[in-house]
Amino acid sequence: MSHVDYFRDQSGRAPDGAVHEEDGLFLYAGPHPLPMLVNGAIRVQPGLAAHDVLDRAKEFFRARGRGFSVYGVVGRDDDLIEAADEAGMTSFGDPAPLMVLAGPPPPLEPPSDVRLRRASTPEDVAAAAAVCADAYAVYGMPADVAPACLTPQAMLVPDMAAIVAYDADGPVATASALVTQRVSYVAWVGTMQRAMRRGLGGAVTRAATATALDFGADTTVLLASPMGAPVYRRMGFVDVGRLSSRIAMGAGA
Amino acid sequence: MSPRFDRRGDAVLVTLEANEVELLRTIPDEVRGALTDAPSKDDPVYNRLFPSAYLDPTEENAEQEWQELVHPELLQGRLAALELVSATLDRATTKRGRAEVELAPEEVEAWLSVVNDARLTLGTRLGVTEDAESEAIEPSDPEAAAHAVYGWLTWFENDLVETLLG
Numbered sequence: 001m002s003h004v005d006y007f008r009d010q011s012g013r014a015p016d017g018a019v020h021e022e023d024g025l026f027l028y029a030g031p032h033p034l035p036m037l038v039n040g041a042i043r044v045q046p047g048l049a050a051h052d053v054l055d056r057a058k059e060f061f062r063a064r065g066r067g068f069s070v071y072g073v074v075g076r077d078d079d080l081i082e083a084a085d086e087a088g089m090t091s092f093g094d095p096a097p098l099m100v101l102a103g104p105p106p107p108l109e110p111p112s113d114v115r116l117r118r119a120s121t122p123e124d125v126a127a128a129a130a131v132c133a134d135a136y137a138v139y140g141m142p143a144d145v146a147p148a149c150l151t152p153q154a155m156l157v158p159d160m161a162a163i164v165a166y167d168a169d170g171p172v173a174t175a176s177a178l179v180t181q182r183v184s185y186v187a188w189v190g191t192m193q194r195a196m197r198r199g200l201g202g203a204v205t206r207a208a209t210a211t212a213l214d215f216g217a218d219t220t221v222l223l224a225s226p227m228g229a230p231v232y233r234r235m236g237f238v239d240v241g242r243l244s245s246r247i248a249m250g251a252g253a
Numbered sequence: 254m255s256p257r258f259d260r261r262g263d264a265v266l267v268t269l270e271a272n273e274v275e276l277l278r279t280i281p282d283e284v285r286g287a288l289t290d291a292p293s294k295d296d297p298v299y300n301r302l303f304p305s306a307y308l309d310p311t312e313e314n315a316e317q318e319w320q321e322l323v324h325p326e327l328l329q330g331r332l333a334a335l336e337l338v339s340a341t342l343d344r345a346t347t348k349r350g351r352a353e354v355e356l357a358p359e360e361v362e363a364w365l366s367v368v369n370d371a372r373l374t375l376g377t378r379l380g381v382t383e384d385a386e387s388e389a390i391e392p393s394d395p396e397a398a399a400h401a402v403y404g405w406l407t408w409f410e411n412d413l414v415e416t417l418l419g
Contacts, residue, residue, distance in 0.1 A: 046318065075326040076319065100304045183308055197418050219308050230362075230414045233369045240306040241323045 035067030050083035084246035095242035119162035127171035135190030161211035173200035184212030
């Protein structure tokens with residue numbers, strides 16, 4: 001449920017954010033209207049009827065003029081995904097691996113011309129946002145989403161381990177890990193397209209994970225992208241499930 | 254031993270020495286045993302391959318439900334990957350004493366899954382930790398051969414991932 005903890009924290013800190021948790025359903029509206037990732041519905045009580053999840057999510061997001069994502073664990077929430085399909089929601093890629101790493105990651109140094117820095121200033125946060133805007137453009141994410149999500153209010157908080165990698169020309173990679181209840185949840189891992197294929201994604205993820213352990217986490221959790229999954233498995237992460245998502249593009253569609 | 258990986262569009266051409274093919278052929282049976290033999294939450298290998306999804310001990314019921322509903326799909330995916338690795342090795346051709354096989358993207362994914370599971374299984378049995386990973390093993394160590402295989406699996410996985418990223 002670290003996925004829920006992460007979005008509860010981050011959406012709660014967003015200026016236009018909102019979180020609603022009631023009767024087994026977690027709804028969150030983040031700092032940007034993008035339906036994917038930033039606005040979502042998560043069934044936390046598996047017995048809750050699928051149509052109830054969808055009806056309440058539609059009502060919540062219609063009031064905000066936004067689309068949203070609904071998430072379901074493959075094997076546990078198949079009825080919910082089926083209901084979302086029947087409701088005309090859109091599939092967005094294959095289910096994403098949910099991964100866990102107990103204990104520290106193996107050492108992984110960045111190239112010698114790159115230095116890693118824990119984000120501790122608004123400038124570092126802006127650098128992380130610039131990196132993610134560039135990196136996530138590959139997946140079609142609009143350029144204003146990362147700067148809306150990665151703000152000083154959201155990132156410069158005590159339990160957030162955000163790392164930014166810089167080379168001589170500026171920021172090149174970033175990863176962040178939020179610690180809640182001794183579990184760190186890794187998010188916003190990205191590498192500038194100009195700096196890809198240098199192992200930077202692994203290096204910043206490793207650094208964020210290790211820093212989160214210093215903050216009291218003993219386990220790390222993440223939702224992997226197709227490109228990232230082999231890198232995380234190589235670091236020792238293990239799959240514990242797969243998360244499907246379906247998107248309602250229009251406002252409470 | 255020096256496996257080579259060459260990108261061919263979305264596919265990867267793998268070139269293996271005979272002893273590497275021999276080793277890879279043993280892996281599916283080894284991993285299948287670790288995945289399916291008398292699973293027990295007291296077995297460190299089983300716990301490494303199938304860690305808990307709920308980490309709070311008070312969420313035992315949720316964890317049990319997760320294992321009942323999600324574990325079969327995970328296990329099925331891993332067992333299917335074992336079959337795919339065996340099938341791809343069967344179709345390898347030999348050129349100048351080396352085996353070659355071209356892997357489609359889903360086959361590359363299966364190889365990575367199986368090699369990673371083999372590495373985790375062996376590493377757990379050997380007690381490999383983050384600190385111990387770089388320690389030299391004496392040739393006289395009774396587990397020296399197993400450590401050499403672990404090192405090769407790590408290197409193999411690393412090289413294949415680098416090929417995909419490159």
